[in-house]
Amino acid sequence: MKKVSSNILFLLGGLAVALSFLPYLFWGQDSIFIYHDQLDGELIAYLLHARHLGETGPFPEFMGGAARTALTVPAPMFVLLYTIMDAHLALASMQLLGSLVGYVGMCLLVRELWKYISLDRITGVQETSDIWENMGWVETLVTVFVSVLFAYLPFLPVYGLSQYGLPLLVYSVLRICGAKKSGCPCRMSSWKEIIKNFLPWMYVVLYGLGSSLVLCGFGVLAVGAVAGLWMSVMHLTTSHGGKKAEPIAKTRGKEAGRVLLATGLLLMTYIIENIPLLQQMLLGQGVVSHKEEYVLHGAKFLLAFVENFVSGKVHTNDFHSLFLIGIVVAFVMFLLTKKHGKLVKLMSLLMGFILSIALLSALWDCHMGVALREKLGSLGSFQLNRLLWMTPMLWYLLLALSLLGMVSLLRESWTNLQGAEPRKKTVSGVLLCVLAAMTLFTGVNVLWNSHLKPNAIKAVNGKYDAISFSDYLALGVMEQVEAYLQETTGKEKDEYRVVSFGIDPAAALYHGFYCLDGYSNNYDVAYKQAFRKVIAPELARNDYIRQNFDDWGNRCYLFSSECPGYYTIEKGGFYLKDYQIDTQALMDIAGVDCYLFSAVYIENAESQGLALMRELPFETEESYYRIFLYQVVSDNSGI
16 A cells, blocks of 8 residues: 555656646647747757758858857757757657656655665665655655656756756666676576666766756766766775775775766767867867857855855756755754764765855856956856756755655654653654745745746736747748748848847747847857947947947847847837948848848938838737838948
8 A cells, every 4th residue: 555655646746747738738839938048049059950950061040150069959869859849849848858857866866865864775776666665655745745846946948958857867877886787688687677777877878968068967977077986996995994895895896987987978978969069169170169258257256155055046046045944954953863874974965065066166256266267268168157057956855855854753753752752752843844834835936936837827817928939939920021021032041141130030040041140159259250340339339238249249139229138129119219230241241132120110220221121010919029121232321
């Protein structure tokens, strides 16, 4: 009965995660996705790689023909999804797959670590028919609930398994360490044994194919290498302890070798799929990145460290600050009882790991760190604070272990004390209730900030005005523009070039137009300098957009001093009174006919060498944008 109940809880948790996919099916292209760092850039990377699958040359549609390294996909294996289904469905599928992997991985990892604590070992996993053996239904409920919370954290699906897949990666490495056989098929007695031994190795490769080297993979490799080397040192130390220590030394030696082998396998996977990027970064081959012109700004070390530890950085918002105090109190309680030595050691290791990551990231981002990074050229722009992408997994492991430890402590108090020390019973019960309340409050916040929220609200409130997938990418409007240009010019899309203002260039790229603008974190610095001439008049009129482009420049967009900071402009009464643009420089970049897609009417268009091709803008009744179509006809001397 216990096994049945535990398995039912596990399946119900998986169902709770899978249900988050339903709103995407219901809304289709009207689904709401986070557009920053997703619809504006990474989605286009997947689409272009899918459209040019098997090719090796540049992308002709992107920024005048940028190299493929300008759009390196964060999770290469998911490109296949974009070849077999619509982009919105592929993106939703990435969310579902990532969340499910995160849920299963966290469940298995928590169960494995709790077995280490309760059964006095972390490796040498016993083969059991039920994954929840040695855990009661209460422990299973805690594990499932925390795992569901982790699965609902608002990680961007475009990053694939980079964050969601970490718990299952750690679990796989633990299984590799605890394997009883070498992994050679000829030494196994059955296909079942072969599968069990090879699945962890297969997932190591899948994680490499489904995650990003530059966003989190480098940190995973560093941790694997350090862990393997440390275990090797411990093996050498133990091997000199005499005959009694020989079996332990032998076991540690095998485990160290397996960790290093798994890390090497992951490294090789990353190298094979990132050869062009590594050649550019390490060997200087290919284009010179615009990162050479990055202007780095240092932060105060103490403030950066506290922020890293308490709240994290962008894309690592896991709401752990809501239960941080509870974890600390539980840790102190375990320490005082002196009955949970292994739990204290494990929690100390996890907390120390988090503190080390927060410290390294703060050192990299502080004024002293920035001063050193400026001497590294484009490598100085490397974001070491991406190490923080590993911390959500660590925080939720700490939460699960704290809850499980309090449950165990309370059970021991009620079973063994028999009324001798009622205060300990009361304290244990109160602390468990407080920590459980913090967890529930965290769950509410996770759900409220999850990807499920906006789509669920939209189902209840039809007037909910968040930008949807179809809004952001101008579905139903760009098709009108394409048809009009085809009818009036007789040219195919590869015979002219376009730029956008007030409409993210991703919309034009999504519809197959050949764009001169775009969002990239690694394009040719020469192209940035050439494009700067186009927007130089507007940059000179506003310090914000000038610094944004000159010091950073990932957004190679048209800007306006009349609406700085606005990359998308909803249709309405707004228009540009005095827009300054160097159209001759734009024509020089294009080399062929060029058109401007503008979300607003430009009053002084003629004086800028822009001819309005149709008085009425292109729009639909429900569209977010209206598009005014201009042709670049001459230099700025007038038409």
